[in-house]
Amino acid sequence: MAAGMPAGALAQASPEPTPERQRSLVRVVRQDCGSCHGMRLTGGLGPPLTREALADKPADSMAATIFHGRPGTPMPAWRSLLSEADAMWIAQSLLQGFPEESRLTNP
Numbered sequence: 001m002a003a004g005m006p007a008g009a010l011a012q013a014s015p016e017p018t019p020e021r022q023r024s025l026v027r028v029v030r031q032d033c034g035s036c037h038g039m040r041l042t043g044g045l046g047p048p049l050t051r052e053a054l055a056d057k058p059a060d061s062m063a064a065t066i067f068h069g070r071p072g073t074p075m076p077a078w079r080s081l082l083s084e085a086d087a088m089w090i091a092q093s094l095l096q097g098f099p100e101e102s103r104l105t106n107p
């Protein structure tokens, strides 16, 4: 339904994921994204996703990369697993330095 809209507009229209959902997103990123981007997100097959590495990237274009993937590269689309709001939350969290699983599971 939202296909073709810019990611920024989608993000504003989407509510932030609930704290429970945020916890499972941290797990997804650490495990599924970590298989390519490194368990510490410092890079592997995919580029590093650390705060330093992403400093000059806009959150909405990163969210679009996560949601739609990058055709012609190994970066897959995550739209079957993640909502646009999830992708935007992950992008923003990566830009701030991604939380450790333990920090969210044992507050």
Ligand code: HEC
Residues within 6 Å of the ligand: 028, 029, 032, 033, 034, 035, 036, 037, 045, 046, 047, 049, 057, 062, 063, 065, 066, 070, 073, 074, 075, 076, 078, 090
């Ligand atoms: C199968 C391997 C693979 C998996 C799994 C994967 N990625 Fe990627 N990702 C890549 C590659 C390769 C690139 C670089 C694409 C390119 O060359 O432009 C990339 C690029 C990116 C970028 C853009 C980085 C930049 O510097 O612009 C982001 C953001 C990103 N991935 C986030 C994620 C997230 C979040 C997940 C998990 C939901 C994920 N990726 C899972 C391989 C992967």
